[in-house]
Amino acid sequence: MTKTIYIAAALLIGTDGRTLLVRKRGTLAFMQPGGKIEATERPIDALARELLEELNLHIDPLQASYLGQFSAPAANEPGFEVKCELFQVSIAEAVEPAAEIEEVIWVDQSSHADLVLAPLTRDFILPIYLRASPKP
Structure with missing residues (x-):
């Protein structure tokens, strides 16, 4: 039986139209920033809490657009599935890796082909981003 991890994640869009991916310390796969939803949290x-902890990024929850719920195998926890509540957030602020985040990278349509991607990012979130982003 598959165990489920409930997370909230961001499709962060910068002023240049690129989107941000993160890689946790000790892992290979890049994914959206975000994290586990605590029992008492929306x-x-x-x-908002995870973005502050992971990237020192303050967001206004009212500026986030809900994109839906998506599920995929967890990238770093074998036998687990992640169920993600996905929000799009546009930002102009700089971000810096904090907490368990080792690396951040901004990607666009042509700059992510060689990256190892988490299944949720690869199969659901980047396709949403790519459909919405302008073609070069």
Whole structure:
């Protein structure tokens, strides 16, 4: 039986139209920033907390657009599935890795082909981003 991890994640869009991916310390796969939803939290509040912890990024929850719920195998926890509440957030602020985040990278349509991607990012979130982003 598959165990489920409930997370909130962000499709962060910078002023240049690129989107941010993160890689946790000791892992290979890049994914959206975000994290686990605590039992007493709304998904958007969990996202705001996680972005502050992981990237020193303050967001206004009212500026986040809900994109839906998606599920995929967890990238770093074998036998687990992640169920993600996904929000799009546009930002102009700089971000810096904090907490368990080792690396951040901004990607666009042509700059992520060689990256190892988490299944959720690869199969659901980047396709949403790519459909919405302008073609070069």
